[in-house]
Amino acid sequence: VADGKRVSIRDVAQAAGVSITTVSHALSGARKVAPTTRDQVLGAVERLGYRPDPLARGLRGQRSYVLGLVGDRVITTPHASAMVLGAQTAAAARGSFVAAVDAGGDTLIEAQQIRGLIEHRVDGVLYARMHHQAVTPPDLLAGTPVVLVDASTEQSSVSSIVPDEVGIAQAAVAHLAQSGHRRIGFVTTTQATPAVTGREVGYRLGLDEAGLAVEESLIQRASTATADSGRTVGRHLLERRDAPTAIFCFNDQMAMGIYQAAARACLSIPEDLSVVGVDNLALVADALDPGLTTVAIPQFAMGQWAVNRLLDLIEAPDTTPCEQVELPCPLVARGSVTRPGGA
Amino acid sequence: VADGKRVSIRDVAQAAGVSITTVSHALSGARKVAPTTRDQVLGAVERLGYRPDPLARGLRGQRSYVLGLVGDRVITTPHASAMVLGAQTAAAARGSFVAAVDAGGDTLIEAQQIRGLIEHRVDGVLYARMHHQAVTPPDLLAGTPVVLVDASTEQSSVSSIVPDEVGIAQAAVAHLAQSGHRRIGFVTTTQATPAVTGREVGYRLGLDEAGLAVEESLIQRASTATADSGRTVGRHLLERRDAPTAIFCFNDQMAMGIYQAAARACLSIPEDLSVVGVDNLALVADALDPGLTTVAIPQFAMGQWAVNRLLDLIEAPDTTPCEQVELPCPLVARGSVTRPGGA
DNA sequence: CTGAAAGCGCTTACAG
DNA sequence: CTGAAAGCGCTTACAG
Secondary structure: OOOOOOOOHHHHHHHHOOOHHHHHHHHHOOOOOOHHHHHHHHHHHHHHOOOOOHHHHHHHHOOOOEEEEEEOOOOOOHHHHHHHHHHHHHHHHOOOEEEEEEOOOOHHHHHHHHHHHHHOOOOEEEEEEEEEEEOOOOHHHOOOOEEEEEEEOOOOOOEEEEEOHHHHHHHHHHHHHHOOOOOEEEEEEOOOOHHHHHHHHHHHHHHHHOOOOOOHHHEEEEOOOOHHHHHHHHHHHHHOOOOOOEEEEOOHHHHHHHHHHHHHOOOOOOOOOEEEEEEOOHHHHHOOOOOOEEEEOOHHHHHHHHHHHHHHHHHOOOOOOOOEEEEOOOEEOOOOOOOHHHO | OOOOOOOOHHHHHHHHOOOHHHHHHHHHOOOOOOHHHHHHHHHHHHHHOOOOOHHHHHHHHOOOOEEEEEEOOOOOOHHHHHHHHHHHHHHHHOOOEEEEEEOOOOHHHHHHHHHHHHHOOOOEEEEEEEEEEEOOOOHHHOOOOEEEEEEEOOOOOOEEEEEOHHHHHHHHHHHHHHOOOOOEEEEEEOOOOHHHHHHHHHHHHHHHHOOOOOOHHHEEEEOOOOHHHHHHHHHHHHHOOOOOOEEEEOOHHHHHHHHHHHHHOOOOOOOOOEEEEEEOOHHHHHOOOOOOEEEEOOHHHHHHHHHHHHHHHHHOOOOOOOOEEEEOOOEEOOOOOOOHHHO
């Protein structure tokens, strides 16, 4: 198939006995082609295995059929693995291609990568963050269609998709409350991101919905959302006389710290303490013993949605609405939650 | 800069008062240009911020200046994060661009992605695996320059770079032996990959070098390299009368399982048991308590090397040697190793 | 309903 | 040492 010379539109035209103009139109549907002619062309295309050269197409048509995906550690972190996959899948279904790029969190490198993307004439870019953050897309991207993934922005002119942060916490708290817990702690961070504030709102709402009062001292904040922080802050919570019987953690990493703090305090999970995380990181949630019950971020769906919206934006800039979407997140039950007292 | 019309070679030619031929040559160096002329051209290029259009360049020159990076979960796994970064950095330094693509381990999707890459005329591809595996690059890639990353092959005609698996285990065992351990267990898997066999060879070699005898029962194999497996297999090792005082684990995930098994057996790390892993996964090695001493895979360097070799291959197919490189891997000391007896 | 021709922005023989 | 011209493989006005 891919041997020797690449088959060009000219070869197809010759084989079908028509002009290259007709081949082009038969393929693109840009103008009507007689059914008989069309079938001949399509037959030749099939037979020769012709695929239009995207370079030539891009040069002429001002479109490369390539989408850039730029992330801070997005593609290099397990968090967003499925997001890249979702984006690629959705793009393939619509004849585009996703080129992922990552700056590892370095703004300078990121700018360089974006320049590269633009230079290569990507049709648009997915600007993705690792955890729901408030961002302003770099000025570099000004002339390029952009959709934000797992990030939101003040600029109401750009579409974005993020997890329903409030809902995440509500689901977690509801799950715990339904299991009979009345003292539910919350381990989070002091960082000022939408993820952090949203989940706290959801935590309070969730307690309220369960008819439970918020006890401020049951909310513990660390400066980072790491296992180390979870461990430290968890210890405070668990050493108390009136320790919570369940803890909702900002993420799986902090939950891992809670497991460690529990072990130190000689508490068994879930018998003595129930734990819920957020992220559903295979490497952590599945690896913990017992497995961590956690709220999954629908990364795949976010990537898919974002690509489709971006492609709409590229193909119909005027009629494509600009939306900020919040995606509901499912709770994944493993073994870290049971009734208080281990019943 | 990126406003309105894109600046083309024609604009530069006009500004510099020369032909586009001269601009092209002044930039590429393909033929000599009078110094004065050259400076004028370069001045205009600078002033106008001209960058050749890669699409046009590719169409004419049969080169896209884009490299494909295809992985099985590579880009979507923390393991290889730095690899992508290394590849992108090296490519940027040489005027190329890396488009990463991932099939999430699905062969069909992978084939599709590769087809996309080829269709988009990538100059070559980096074929990367998650853990050092023996592979045969898909036939699809037959006509394309390829370099293997963290994968090796029988075909002596393709260059590859992999971690020095034997050296990894030797380093780990040496570190443990130097700390005074004499009974060093090995927790690994039954999978038949070069990583698995290489590390076992290195384990035996390391013991030998330390003047210690290999005790077969100290080698425990599970079917998968997960935390779960490490936990199960670790329990066997730790319940023995003559349990090892140190365990070298195939990877960080299994080491996490060993931590869990130790906790169950009421053993403290590192006082009662020293542990060494492989991978240096931030999410795990850093998150464990105490931090896990582990051997790091130089992902960044592997990505860099592979891109440079691939670019050499593309630019000078005949003079570029074909090599299978093994990269030495540094041990990263954290808190999981001490002298036996906790001294 | 279809085709000949221009042109996207470059590079590279071919001339001079 | 430099330039005019062909051509990479397409798409899209422009004609008919």
